[in-house]
Amino acid sequence: MATLSELFAGKIRRPPRWGLVRELVDACVEYAKAGGIDLPEDLGAPMVWRRRHEDLVRALNHSVEQRPAGDLHHLLRLAPGEMLPTLGGLNDAELGVRRSLSGANGEYLDRPQFDEEMRSMLALTGPPYPFVLAYGQDGAGKTRSAVEALRTVFPEQTSVLIPSSGAALGELSDRSKMLGERTVPSVIWMDDLSAADLEHANADLLEQISEWAVLAGTITADRCSEIMESEGTVARAALSEANLVHLPLDLNEVERANAAWYFKAGVAPRSFADAAEVDATRDMLLRLNTARPTEPVGACLVHAATACWRAGLKRDLTRDELHRVLPAYSSSLDTAEVNEEQFEQALHWAQAPAVGGRPLLERLPAGMGEPRWRPAPELVATDETRTIPRPVWHAVIDMATPAECAVVGREASIQGVQDYAVEAFTKAETDEDYRSYALLGRGQAEKLLGFHRAAKESFGKATEAEDLAVRAEAFARLADLLNQEGDLRGAEQAWLEAAANEHEFFTAMANHQIGLMRVSQQDFLSAEFFFIEATASEHPELAPRSWAMIATLREVRGDACGALEAYDRAAAWDNPDVRDLLEKQVPELRKRMSSLAKERLDATTKSQDAKTLLSRADRLLDLEDLRGALAAFQLAAQCEDPETQARALFDGGRVHAALGQTDEACAAFERAAECNVPHYRELALFHLGVLLEAQGDDAEAHRIWSIVTETGVTDQVQCAAFNLGQLELRTNNHPEAITAFQLAAETQDAHLRAHAALNLALLGEEDDAPSSEVDAWYRTAVETQDSEFMPMSALALGGRLADRGRTSEARELIKKSIESGDSENKAKATMILGRLQENANDEQGAAALYRRVIEFKHSDYSVEAHLLLGGLSERTGREDAARWHLRAAFDAGHPEHSPAAGLQLGRIHLRHGEYHEATVLLRQLRESRHPHVVEAATDMLEDLEWRPDQRGGVG
Numbered sequence: 001m002a003t004l005s006e007l008f009a010g011k012i013r014r015p016p017r018w019g020l021v022r023e024l025v026d027a028c029v030e031y032a033k034a035g036g037i038d039l040p041e042d043l044g045a046p047m048v049w050r051r052r053h054e055d056l057v058r059a060l061n062h063s064v065e066q067r068p069a070g071d072l073h074h075l076l077r078l079a080p081g082e083m084l085p086t087l088g089g090l091n092d093a094e095l096g097v098r099r100s101l102s103g104a105n106g107e108y109l110d111r112p113q114f115d116e117e118m119r120s121m122l123a124l125t126g127p128p129y130p131f132v133l134a135y136g137q138d139g140a141g142k143t144r145s146a147v148e149a150l151r152t153v154f155p156e157q158t159s160v161l162i163p164s165s166g167a168a169l170g171e172l173s174d175r176s177k178m179l180g181e182r183t184v185p186s187v188i189w190m191d192d193l194s195a196a197d198l199e200h201a202n203a204d205l206l207e208q209i210s211e212w213a214v215l216a217g218t219i220t221a222d223r224c225s226e227i228m229e230s231e232g233t234v235a236r237a238a239l240s241e242a243n244l245v246h247l248p249l250d251l252n253e254v255e256r257a258n259a260a261w262y263f264k265a266g267v268a269p270r271s272f273a274d275a276a277e278v279d280a281t282r283d284m285l286l287r288l289n290t291a292r293p294t295e296p297v298g299a300c301l302v303h304a305a306t307a308c309w310r311a312g313l314k315r316d317l318t319r320d321e322l323h324r325v326l327p328a329y330s331s332s333l334d335t336a337e338v339n340e341e342q343f344e345q346a347l348h349w350a351q352a353p354a355v356g357g358r359p360l361l362e363r364l365p366a367g368m369g370e371p372r373w374r375p376a377p378e379l380v381a382t383d384e385t386r387t388i389p390r391p392v393w394h395a396v397i398d399m400a401t402p403a404e405c406a407v408v409g410r411e412a413s414i415q416g417v418q419d420y421a422v423e424a425f426t427k428a429e430t431d432e433d434y435r436s437y438a439l440l441g442r443g444q445a446e447k448l449l450g451f452h453r454a455a456k457e458s459f460g461k462a463t464e465a466e467d468l469a470v471r472a473e474a475f476a477r478l479a480d481l482l483n484q485e486g487d488l489r490g491a492e493q494a495w496l497e498a499a500a501n502e503h504e505f506f507t508a509m510a511n512h513q514i515g516l517m518r519v520s521q522q523d524f525l526s527a528e529f530f531f532i533e534a535t536a537s538e539h540p541e542l543a544p545r546s547w548a549m550i551a552t553l554r555e556v557r558g559d560a561c562g563a564l565e566a567y568d569r570a571a572a573w574d575n576p577d578v579r580d581l582l583e584k585q586v587p588e589l590r591k592r593m594s595s596l597a598k599e600r601l602d603a604t605t606k607s608q609d610a611k612t613l614l615s616r617a618d619r620l621l622d623l624e625d626l627r628g629a630l631a632a633f634q635l636a637a638q639c640e641d642p643e644t645q646a647r648a649l650f651d652g653g654r655v656h657a658a659l660g661q662t663d664e665a666c667a668a669f670e671r672a673a674e675c676n677v678p679h680y681r682e683l684a685l686f687h688l689g690v691l692l693e694a695q696g697d698d699a700e701a702h703r704i705w706s707i708v709t710e711t712g713v714t715d716q717v718q719c720a721a722f723n724l725g726q727l728e729l730r731t732n733n734h735p736e737a738i739t740a741f742q743l744a745a746e747t748q749d750a751h752l753r754a755h756a757a758l759n760l761a762l763l764g765e766e767d768d769a770p771s772s773e774v775d776a777w778y779r780t781a782v783e784t785q786d787s788e789f790m791p792m793s794a795l796a797l798g799g800r801l802a803d804r805g806r807t808s809e810a811r812e813l814i815k816k817s818i819e820s821g822d823s824e825n826k827a828k829a830t831m832i833l834g835r836l837q838e839n840a841n842d843e844q845g846a847a848a849l850y851r852r853v854i855e856f857k858h859s860d861y862s863v864e865a866h867l868l869l870g871g872l873s874e875r876t877g878r879e880d881a882a883r884w885h886l887r888a889a890f891d892a893g894h895p896e897h898s899p900a901a902g903l904q905l906g907r908i909h910l911r912h913g914e915y916h917e918a919t920v921l922l923r924q925l926r927e928s929r930h931p932h933v934v935e936a937a938t939d940m941l942e943d944l945e946w947r948p949d950q951r952g953g954v955g
Helices: 002-009 018-034 046-060 112-122 142-153 166-174 203-209 221-228 234-241 253-259 280-289 296-310 319-332 340-350 377-382 390-399 402-414 418-428 432-449 452-462 468-484 488-500 506-520 524-535 542-556 560-571 576-602 610-622 626-636 642-658 662-674 678-694 698-711 716-730 734-744 750-766 771-783 790-803 807-818 823-839 843-856 861-875 879-891 897-911 915-928 934-945
Strands: 131-136 186-190 213-220 243-246 361-364 372-375
Touching: 018 046, 112 131, 112 142, 112 243, 131 142, 131 221, 142 213, 166 186, 166 203, 203 213, 203 234, 213 221, 221 234, 253 879, 280 296, 280 377, 296 319, 296 340, 296 361, 296 372, 296 377, 296 390, 319 340, 319 390, 372 377, 390 402, 390 418, 402 418, 402 432, 418 432, 432 452, 432 468, 452 468, 468 488, 468 506, 488 506, 506 524, 506 542, 524 542, 542 560, 542 576, 610 626, 610 642, 626 642, 642 662, 642 678, 662 678, 678 698, 678 716, 698 716, 716 734, 716 750, 734 750, 750 771, 750 790, 771 790, 790 807, 790 823, 807 823, 823 843, 823 861, 843 861, 861 879, 861 897, 879 897, 897 915, 897 934, 915 934
Parallel strands: 131 213, 131 243, 186 213
Antiparallel strands: 361 372
């Protein structure tokens, strides 16, 4: 009770346990009730005391409020270079995924209802962006499922903020400008939230965060219940604002059917609680954290080895190195000096089998050298919140090689101990291979420490590197530092040097920064040049911003067309920060340009140059002003130059057609053909044929297209030939159709060639042409890589080859079809590939493919996939999965697959003595009158009638 006594005396150095405080508060409340004493609400509410306890912990531990304003490392996880981590750059363990399932294959087990709801909540558009929490019992898989939802909804480049606590979240909102560039929306991820965390999430904070980030996390069901029972607390109000998505502990039928393929021997658990393997991490930590009274040196030894890994010395340690680092760790814990006997006892305890036969400190075989030891990886991963004692950093740097110090320096910088980062990088400089990297790292650490002169010296040395990318980064960082100090001339010179070197980011950033400097100097032409250079990097942040600046500069000098072009280039990146500017500027600019173009056209006379008129007409088409463009084309068509006249008449005909003026369009195409300019003559005749066919005049269209194929010299010949082939197919004239399609297949246009080749293959199959000839046409279509006709051609050819036993090539073709992205074709191709895998005895692969087809929810193929997976599940002993998939196929009501599924399900019922269920099902099949099952169903019913235990039970 020493802590309690110190608490009452007001002389405490460390906070009491929350459990102790809770017991004391409960006892006082009970005493007050027994004595009839009325307590104010804030004195009797456990949640209020929990918040006070959190405040006390922060005060005694030098909480975030007492830290320097510029230090963010204690608030959240940062990536190298002081950047926010991205979703793609974080692994599952870094996002809190810990628990695995015994006997599982490691893949994510779909939880369809939760997945759909969680993902739809996360995908809500903003601002305001949503606040989403996954809740459920311990072991339900909340973190794993929520992380999977994040990865499904958000791109890999999404910025992720992982606050260290609810208090840190509150302070981050005040320092949002310090976070630098980040995606909008970003994701704020808070795993395993507590009531104390939510006490900091007041309404103002949640509203502020919702303007730029999705707040997502997990919380246990017990904590939810406790918080909702606490009246008037901030935590309760915050939880009421959240979109809560429940993840049940037990698996439903669908999940169990899928889970049968995730576990060895096909045995799926009833719930995650049944499947959760012993939490080795928890038990290891329990053994380590409770060893202090009995094995203090052993505990220090394990912590010391773990700290070495976390400090960047990621290798196995020798006995001598453990000896050297142990005093550094134990001295920080006020442990007495360790003698050799104590060291041996500690090492024996640490390497003894502990959890599941695994030690906390694993001894590795000596091999050709001395033995080495490695800490359990679970301890390294879960020890990240423990501060590495400063003496350990010194010992690690002393033990590490210069090359290893490059990594140590990076870790020290990430963990905010910049003085040790400088020491490590200084040692790393002595290795020539790491010198440039070390100089950059040292300069950045010196800058963060405020040692600007030293930082400039380090960056300056790095600019002498031979590697152009290193030089670019060094000059860029030097320029940024000089700019901060107000040395604009020096910063500009450094930016120019950075721009002259090669780095995918820093060179572009340098050009962008110089452009901004030139704008401030009113040197707009030079500024535009540097912004254009910055766009060449195609960096997702810098390129659109640079295009937006180019557009602004062009608009200022009156180049509306150039500005619109630059805005279009900026819009192509879909950058959220640039999008707001585009939504305002572009419509106004288009309106001004349209008015300007019309005014100029109205003032145009016939004496104007026809080519100028064509240029005006093209611009009006770009602005979607069809009638204005038509007027310009008609004026240009009055010129005497045959080629210009032909082009104006042809384009005018296309505009007539777009306006629905078919007769006028036909007349314009006829006049364009009469100009006898080969290119436009064939284009005009081809389009004339299209219009005639659309009007139902197939004979005239046939005549026009025949003229093109007989006399043409351009690529319109193949287009006309293809259309002739289609006309011949309508009259079932296969020989003429084949001739036309063969001519069309000679085109250089991949889409047209693919379509013609596919038609020839289909005609060949219908006319029983030689297999080699049919295969050749399918291959021609596949080789085009056309997105529309390649997939179905690859699938058809794959099926033909599979029938002839050439499964390897067939499988590759079907995969090519699947990867095409065509949803209809993908479902069919995936199912066929599944059957090939099943025939090759790859049961797991086949099951995965069938499940994928089911997810497509295709009215035909998904039902067939249920049927096939049901059969496969039954053959491999996964009875529960078989029943569920066959029932799903039967209930789908498909005319072919449902009866077949019902028959299989009936046989399962009979085999297990479930005669009533079998009878009901078989009667339905008999009454369906389906030719493929009615006879078998009738026979099985008759067999049931002769069973002694079923007589009188079947009508």
